[in-house]
Amino acid sequence: MPVPRLVIAGATSGVGKTTVAIAVMHALKGRGLKVQPFKVGPDFIDPSYHTLVTGRQSRNLDPWLMGERAVVESFQNACKGADIAVVEGVMGLFDGMSGKDDFASTAHVARLLGAPVILVVDAAKAARSVAAVALGFVHFDRRLKLAGIIVNNVAGDRHAGYVADALAEKVRLPVLGIIRRGQRAAMEERHLGLVPAQELAQKRRKEIIGAAKYVQDQIDIDRLLGLCGKNPLAKATPQKQIPKRARIAVALDESFNFYYADNLDALRRSGAELVFFSPVSDKKLPAGIDGIILGGGFPEVLADRLEKNREMIKAVAKAAGEGMPIYGECGGLMYLTRSISGYKGEKRARKMAGLIDADTVMTSRLTLNYTEAQSDGPIFGSARLRGHEFHYSAIENIAGDSRFAYSLTRGKGVADGRDGFCIGDSGLAAYMHLHFASGRLAQRLVDSCAGYARR
Structure with missing residues (x-):
């Protein structure tokens, strides 16, 4: 009905x-x-x-x-x-x-x-x-x-x-x-x-x-x-569930909480077991994981606490060094750069994970766009992506040998029509927020983590 x-x-x-x-x-x-x-x-x-x-x-x-x-x-x-x-x-x-x-x-x-x-x-x-x-x-x-x-x-x-x-x-x-x-x-x-x-x-x-x-x-x-409407709609396609094949740690706390509920559901349907952790408070990553997701949020607000939690930063860096897939969006990107500075005029840079050879600087200018890109990097492989970007920050001091995963046809990204820093051969972090509506992107992300699990 x-x-x-x-x-x-x-x-x-x-x-x-x-x-x-x-x-x-x-x-x-x-x-x-x-x-x-x-x-x-x-x-x-x-x-x-x-x-x-x-x-x-x-x-x-x-x-x-x-x-x-x-x-x-x-x-x-x-x-x-x-x-x-x-x-x-x-x-x-x-x-x-x-x-x-x-x-x-x-x-x-x-x-x-x-x-x-x-x-x-x-x-x-x-x-x-x-x-x-x-x-x-x-x-x-x-x-x-x-x-x-x-x-x-x-x-x-x-x-x-x-x-x-x-x-x-x-x-x-x-x-x-x-x-x-x-x-x-x-x-x-x-x-x-x-x-x-x-x-x-x-x-x-x-x-x-x-x-x-x-x-x-x-x-x-x-x-x-x-006055409510009750018009019937076309029948929805049944949603299939794939058996669990990868355990993925998802950052969820005061600093990282921008997640579409449909994205988390799509990951679960694609065979992911999701376990949540706090980069602000936890001293180690959840046990037995095959991948890490760092969503958007406000890492600049608690940058001092993120900086002081060196145990977590070292744990994330160790996982990346072992080839574990890591996917970051916006706030997650900021956390993975060398530092965050400029929030409320603060000049001192707060040290972050440093997996991306660049720095995050807070600005007074809002970047707000729908985005479109061609992906050709880790996790998603070759794919057309649609998303959006929404932030008051910029990525500066980008190393000359940085590898980018996305070529933008719409939006600003991190530099010169590019977005998505590659983290080794198995991870990436971008300003672009994606929606896993079709399930195809969720499938590829879980595929990457399941491949790591099989190693």
């Missing part, structure tokens, strides 16, 4: 759609529903808040990274056992890969899922004009079902009356909520966006739940439930 679903979208970035989405998820869970959360786009951080609130692992839906079919199949597989699905959008509703169309936008994903859209509009600096904005969204794409509006950042009753009257006259979509500004906890932010939920202290987590309750009390949840 199709799972009821809806999409929470924003008129633009910064209108409060994450707060609204979390509030809706919290309210639905409070009614005894099993809520399956999703996030449109490649973001790692918002899903951690979804998971915190719902108790179910949030999934990313990104047509660029995954392809349209994989988006639908990931949605269907994740919804097993759920009563309702809530999808948080990305940026503005129609913002995608370019201005020519809305490919990879929230609207694109909503159409793929046959899901109605609840539009969040910020009224902080407008009143009647909010209706003009909403009316434009209603008429912009008639293929999309805009089901309702939530107005955020309203100053008081008088302001709310102006907005509600204008919407009633001009738009005639149900207004599901008018949210007053203030009295709610602002989510703590960092240079790449929100702080991942895994890092938040218990007190801060309670504040976020309190914010969700404050917002949900201003949303008509009963009416919202009545």
Whole structure:
């Protein structure tokens, strides 16, 4: 039976759609529903808040990274056992890969899922004009079902009356909520966006739940439930499980926690046993492993603790010297360079693993792109890759004899259209984050580790 679903979208970035989405998820869970959360786009951080609130692992839906079919199949597989699905959008509703169309936008994903859209509009600096904005969204794409509006950042009753009257006259979509500004906890932010939920202290987590309750009390949840879509989707391809053939250590702690849930699932289906460890706190790698994955995150924040944990650095270096496959993404790349410097203006370089003959320097400039590359190196072999890059750092002092695994056709990478430093003949680390939607890349990564296990 199709799972009821809806999409929470924003008129633009910064209108409060994450707060609204979390509030809706919290309210639905409070009614005894099993809520399956999703996030449109490649973001790692918002899903951690979804998971915190719902108790179910949030999934990313990104047509660029995954392809349209994989988006639908990931949605269907994740919804097993759920009563309702809530999808948080990305940026503005129609913002995608370019201005020519809305490919990879929230609207694109909503159409793929046959899901109605609840539009969040910020009224902080407008009143009647909010209706003009909403009316434009209603008429912009008639293929999309805009089901309702939530107005955020309203100053008081008088302001709310102006907005509600204008919407009633001009738009005639149900207004599901008018949210007053203030009295709610602002989510703590960092240079790449929100702080991942895994890092938040218990007190801060309670504040976020309190914010969700404050917002949900201003949303008509009963009416919202009545607007959910239930369109049937094409049947998902059954997911096959390969017997265990490699044991892989995955870094997971305050510094390394950017992982797509679908990636970890794909590795397990490809025959990997995943064991988790902390480069910050653990003194040694898990026993009996055949490979190491160092995901993205914020190694610059705890660079001092990573530097002091020389036992772990030596263990990783020893594994690399023995030819063990090592795969790093973004934060993992930074950890594998010689040093990290420049976080919050700090001049002293913190020594890292040094498996890559280059240094990481924090910058004030955001690098944010979808990426595309041809791989011709360890782990993935010859393959076309799609991914994304998202960081405030640069790789400098790159040794002249460095080997690169990726040739970029889209994106910045580490230097001159290249990304992916080769670590010996069996490892690599790159800025590019990959999604293992098809399972092909997960299969190759596990193949590399299984080959090491057989030696």
